[in-house]
Amino acid sequence: MSDFLSELGAFLADPDAWLGGAGLLVRTRDHVLLSLFAIGVAALIALPPAVWLGHRRRGGVVVGALVNVGRAIPSFGILALMLPISLALGLGIGFWPTFVALVALAMPPIFTNTYTGVVEVDPAVTEAARGMGMTGRQLVRRTELPLAMPVIWTALRVSAVQVVATATLGAVVGWGGLGRYVIDGFAQGNDVYVFIGGVSVALLAIATDLAFSFGERFVLPKGTHHRDRGELTSSAAV
């Protein structure tokens, strides 16, 4: 135990462990950039059809099924599956299998929660908006989207935390990031690496959650309410 603590101290006192080419700072940066990129792409793909279906109030059955299946799918399995697929397509190990898995896993919660947020806009409000002469497009942009924004934002937050978590597992398919410490640590029986990896990933996940909570006040339209994460229709732990 005291061995572990002194080794941990030695690691933390080594400037190379922080600033080196494969140090904590570089790995944190990679981890954050890949997660942001994956969330961005997932949102670009998932948001438009979700808003459109919610606006037309169609596809409830599909969304319901997605919620259940989404929760049951193990992210580790999806990530692992991407490796042979990526190799077969000649995309190699590392970035591509990790990136594609992250996007695939982030899409269902963004899609289902956005859909729910739009569908749950009070019909009396949309009636009134139509009565005022809004066209379908105006209705979406000026009424339904702003009112659904709190749910959409929470969906992005939950997906972002999930992506940061799953990106850790990217180390098993050859990607870098903070997961390297954990996976290499397991492989080498190096408890210090494992511990450093665990703590840094945990802190990054909590920081992501806090960043989205903080961003809320800038993103949410005035008068809409923040929704607690417990009210989300779908989210999966990783």
Added chain:
Amino acid sequence: MIFAQTQPFIRWDWIVDHLDEIWERTVEHSVLTGFAVVIGLVVSTALSMIALRFRRTYGPITWTAGILYTIPSIALFAFLVPFTGLSLLTAEIGLVSYTLLILIRNIVAGIDGVPAAVIESARGMGYTDRRLFWRVQVPLALPVIVAGVRIAAVTVVGLVTVTSLIGQGGYGAFILRGLRRTFATEILVGTVMSVVFAVLIDLVLLWLQRRLAPWQRRQARAS
């Protein structure tokens, strides 16, 4: 290498050859999941009773459970390993900590959802606090609580696969081994079996949830 490329994506013969191991892993997966959900339920019930009795503790309790829920499972396993090793205990601590937020929320919401009139009449009939809790509030809250157990169980089934990285794993063992050998069939078996298992557990609990609230069905039929 040339032969590897002509190999089909799914090798059914491998699956047929490994039915025994699939069964063993199913048992392992059930045990890991079962322990986590049952222990999670016991801990959550205790914490919920504290939160219900002393309302001011509800915030801090769910806040702490929320932090545990936010920490990625692999990270939680990672910083437990120096203390508890690559063991079943490490896996279960991680898995249980994931169930807490979901279960506590549903237990408290379920108990809070019991109509005040029902509690009034039970009190009028002379129920003590303890009897009121176990005989009236808990039975009436059971459908909501079981709904929470469903979410927790399905979540845990997926997370169990990650415990293969700390030497446990159930179906996750197939995923990890398939990954090391880049053998798609084995990864697929692990992933698909985990999904099937989660769906089955969800269906069983859904059936239980319906049985525990026969009055909801009766109401539905009457209306």
